[in-house]
Amino acid sequence: LYLDAKYQNSNAIYISSNESNKFLQLWNLFGLRSSQFKQIQYPVRYRSIIVPEPSIQLHRYYHDAFNETINTIVKTLPKKEPKNLFLSKKHHSHFNGRSIGDGLIESTFRKNNFDVIYPESLALDDFISMLHSAKTVTSLSGTSAHNAVFMSQDSTLVCLSRSNHHHPLQIMIGEMRKINTSYV
Secondary structure: OOOOHHHOOOOEEEEOOOOOOHHHHHHHHOOOOHHHEEEEOOOOOOOOOOOOOOOEEOOOEEOHHHHHHHHHHHHOOOOOOOOEEEEOOOOOOOOOOOOOOHHHHHHHHHHOOOEEEOHHHOOHHHHHHHHHHOOEEEEEOOHHHHHHHHOOOOOEEEEEOOOOOOOHHHHHHHHHHOOEEEEO
């Protein structure tokens, strides 16, 4: 919706239970102002509301406008030195527990010239900039690997699978962003 110039100054409402909402940071990177958004925490009434068509439906489809949105965001960020990155969740016990041997995995990637980063501890703009500049990103399958949506075309994602199937969303992200994806 905000890709269309006639809506760029429109206000929006959203529902979230999170007080420190990273969505606002993402919208700021897109070029929108925080003052344009209001978090809905209780029932409200409006005279009219525009509900835009979704530009992505997980596991089903994406519209070119979704990819345009991602491109608009990454264009606002400076390019960093291209590196090989391993996305770790080792230091975040809230996310840990579904995999074992995190320390060994990190050590192996460090020895092979990968920078080990902890996405949840980085500023959103720095993290997206690092992803977009990276040559190769390696991650365990799941939400961490879905961050590949911010990678640049023809970069490489190595997805360390934790199950016996490839996640349909990951396949869709790889196709949409034209990322070279390998599953291990």
